[in-house]
Amino acid sequence: MNGTARRKRRIGWFWTTITAVFLLVYLFPLFWMISASFQPNVTSVNIDWIPAQPSVDGYAEILESGLGNLGVSVIVALGSALLTLIIAIPAGYALSRLRSRTVGVALILLLLAQMIPSIVLANSFYAMFSSWGLLNTYLGLIFASTTLGVPFATILLRSFMLRLDNDVVEAATLDGLGPLGTLVRIVVPLSRNAIITAAVFTFLFSWGDLLFGLTLVTQEQMRPITVFIYALTKSQLNTWASVMAASLIASIPAVIVIFTAQRYIKSGIAVGTGR
């Protein structure tokens, strides 16, 4: 008995080792990115695996030239997460309570909308926004990025709200709360987890967007950080340290999410496959 337990333990550690080795190899590019970001004035030829004299010059350079772009990304990602929630929470709630053929049609449209190529939208947005005066504006970028979030968020919120107990919602109505009151005071607090998931995903979608930023912005100061990085790689004047430093800074939201909100990510991923 003791022997089996010990053997089981040993097998367990064996799998731990396999997993750890795999992750080391798989995540090696990230290590390389970190290492390179601390080595200004090197080319890819003479770079050290572990910086002998780490320097934050790359970061200083980026924070000097790209701070505004970072600000654009923060504003656009927060703005589109907020706009997505404003649209998706009531829609998800209505779709979870209504019983009508339209609900089925709406869900199919949402699934299809999720799969419209962004580049098709971007082409049209460029022409549309140009006549509406929305090129190079926060609002234009927020609207465009919100298309990445609304279908997903609505499907996710609806499937969560389906599980809310109708009696609780009914009781609120009997207590004299109007529909908006019920939504804000009862449904939203009860759906907290799903709302956080939707917000986290929308933020990350919008933060990671390259296409809309690249097409709907022509002025340098209105570029999101992703476009800033893309432009850096295109220019011959950059050092890899600064490009990697900028890439790392652009990765911060992902890292924060991994360590603080991973369970929301996992539940969001599950909804993405129609579960």
Add this chain to the structure above:
Amino acid sequence: MTSAAAAARRPGASAPGRRRLSLTGRRRLELWLFLVPAAVFFAVFFVYPLCYGVYMSTTDFTTGTFITGKAPFVGADNFVSIFQSPLLGKAILNTLLITVVSISAELVIGLALALLFAKTFPGSRWLPTLILLPWLLPAVVVGTMWKWLLSESGAVNDVLAALGLPTDAWLADPSTALWAVIAVAIWASLPYWSIILSAALRQVPPEHLEAAQLDGAGAWQRLRYVIIPSIWPVISVLVVMSIVYTLLIVDLVLVLTGGGPADNTVTLGLLSYRNAFELFHFGDAAAYGMVLLGISLVFAIVYTWLSGREGAERASARQRAHRPKGTIR
């Protein structure tokens, strides 16, 4: 067909309960009003741009159009011109090759990882989570990082040289560039596959596995006859959904190669981008977009059908399993 339709058909709501809780006309109207913001957003930012795209694809829409406001109607000329371009065939072939190869690899490697992550071992709760990181990174970061790693004097070649393997400027060599792009695409989507598949594996009834084991089924047979059939619904939805998303790939290719070398890595999405925002032929760009839209729509419809069916199956399974009387919805 959809889970909503299945939910509406649930017999769990008994007749009297249903009557008591059914929405009055007034409340139903209020719920419909909640759909208004979404409907407006859809009309303005999905339906209108799509119609506008169709319109652009039939006009000679250029930079001049923004000044004069005139886009002469040219009928199917844009489509004729892109179908005569040698790039279209190349782009379709590349798009399909990227899609088929990367998804096959992601399925096989993802399943292998999922089998590993589904085991219980010290660290089995938090170690697999780390794999999510690459999936959450912006595509431009993934592309930039790999562009450097795969360059002639990059780290990949360092490792290959140390192992005595041939080195190359992977993204600059026309014969390897597309494969390098595919490899990066696999690297970036693997987390998604492994996390979903390992969640699905946890739903496989352990008694089925034990029964198979008692019957003398080896590991391979258990995988082939027990595990894969029971996670098949998840796999099928995942594959179709990934096909649609991989077809749309633009940003990663744009950062890694920009379609080069010698147009060897162009995809439909990339050609649409290039025509609009590098060549300013918005009409041709829209035509490429329509071809892409058409192809992805076919798979999107399959996906909708599959996920609706799976959703309905799950809903009815859940309902059979545990549905306390009296709760509605």
